Amino acid sequence: MKQKKSFSGNISRRGFLGLAAAGLAGAMMPGTAGAARRGEEIATLLDIESCINCGQCVQACREVNGHKYPEPEKPFPEMFPARVKTEDWSEKRDISDRLTPYNWLYIQTSRGHYNGRDFEIHIPRRCLHCQNPPCANLCPWGAAVRETNGIVRINDRICLGGGKCRDVCPWLIPQRQTGVGMYLDLMPRFAGNGVMYKCDRCYDRIALGKIPACIEVCPMQLQTIGPRESILRQARELAQDLDGYIYGDVENGGTNTFYVSPVPFEVLSDNIVKGPGRPHLEYVENTMARSELLTAALITAPLAGAAAGLLSLKAKKKS
Numbered sequence: 397m398k399q400k401k402s403f404s405g406n407i408s409r410r411g412f413l414g415l416a417a418a419g420l421a422g423a424m425m426p427g428t429a430g431a432a433r434r435g436e437e438i439a440t441l442l443d444i445e446s447c448i449n450c451g452q453c454v455q456a457c458r459e460v461n462g463h464k465y466p467e468p469e470k471p472f473p474e475m476f477p478a479r480v481k482t483e484d485w486s487e488k489r490d491i492s493d494r495l496t497p498y499n500w501l502y503i504q505t506s507r508g509h510y511n512g513r514d515f516e517i518h519i520p521r522r523c524l525h526c527q528n529p530p531c532a533n534l535c536p537w538g539a540a541v542r543e544t545n546g547i548v549r550i551n552d553r554i555c556l557g558g559g560k561c562r563d564v565c566p567w568l569i570p571q572r573q574t575g576v577g578m579y580l581d582l583m584p585r586f587a588g589n590g591v592m593y594k595c596d597r598c599y600d601r602i603a604l605g606k607i608p609a610c611i612e613v614c615p616m617q618l619q620t621i622g623p624r625e626s627i628l629r630q631a632r633e634l635a636q637d638l639d640g641y642i643y644g645d646v647e648n649g650g651t652n653t654f655y656v657s658p659v660p661f662e663v664l665s666d667n668i669v670k671g672p673g674r675p676h677l678e679y680v681e682n683t684m685a686r687s688e689l690l691t692a693a694l695i696t697a698p699l700a701g702a703a704a705g706l707l708s709l710k711a712k713k714k715s
């Protein structure tokens with residue numbers, strides 16, 4: 397195996413903070429090969445062979461984003477008809493071995509045998525921030541959006557918790573908390589059932605010229621963030637050096653998260669615990685290329701504008 401290139405020395409931590417200090421926050425972001433222009437698509441590279449499963453990234457995500465977590469009102473209104481399941485994680489906030497509304501990042505472990513050798517690889521899992529995200533394209537209310545810099549996030553003031561975003565996400569990433577959000581004010585018995593939550597790529601930190609918390613604290617500096625083209629080029633170089641593989645460059649039509657591993661991802665996927673809140677690592681076709689979903693996106697688009705009306709209705713109700 398060839399010696400692995402180290403990209404972490406080039407990154408960013410200092411550069412990022414330096415930009416913020418220089419008053420350029422929100423205008424530029426450092427990457428390993430230059431800064432991203434305002435609105436330019438940003439991506440991350442994860443050299444997962446380096447992960448030691450210390451959990452510091454998971455903890456940092458919780459600390460930095462805890463103020464965005466739901467505080468549900470109880471008892472929950474009874475749904476009629478009871479078609480949308482109640483999901484309550486508020487008494488299980490400590491769970492860190494899967495995705496929940498209170499845990500947007502977790503470490504998945506794959507152990508197995510490949511190419512005559514045993515392996516144990518740890519994989520930080522969260523939303524991949526797809527380039528053409530079905531969660532955003534098919535959200536009936538326009539609550540899930542893809543921003544020009546590639547960040548996909550869910551507006552908790554608009555989301556009704558119906559969970560379409562999770563249904564159409566190939567990895568079933570967004571997680572619902574019942575008893576919170578706009579449905580309580582508008583249609584507590586008839587619509588949605590809460591709000592959907594997931595990694596928002598620390599969009600507020602990025603707007604200030606800082607890097608996401610999980611990247612900043614990692615003692616192995618295994619994540620690199622920067623302009624997509626530059627990060628993808630580095631991912632390919634690293635994969636070549638490792639005689640390894642990339643996940644996320646073509647999956648679901650392309651994402652802004654590139655995992656690089658010396659073990660094929662289908663082998664990793666065969667050796668992880670999968671299920672609700674625990675996504676797979678299999679190849680995924682471009683969801684939005686499916687003609688029925690393209691049509692659905694066209695039909696739901698006009699509805700998204702109604703969300704603004706619902707918000708103002710809520711504001712009136714409260715005044």
Ligand code: SF4
Binds near residue numbers: 525567569
């Ligand atoms: S991974 Fe899922 S939730 Fe994240 S952007 Fe893609 S489709 Fe949306």
Ligand code: SF4
Binds near residue numbers: 456500501594595
């Ligand atoms: S980018 Fe931010 S929100 Fe996403 S997993 Fe990392 S720390 Fe959490």
Ligand code: SF4
Binds near residue numbers: 618
């Ligand atoms: S902080 Fe870094 S090394 Fe530790 S679990 Fe997270 S990604 Fe892995």
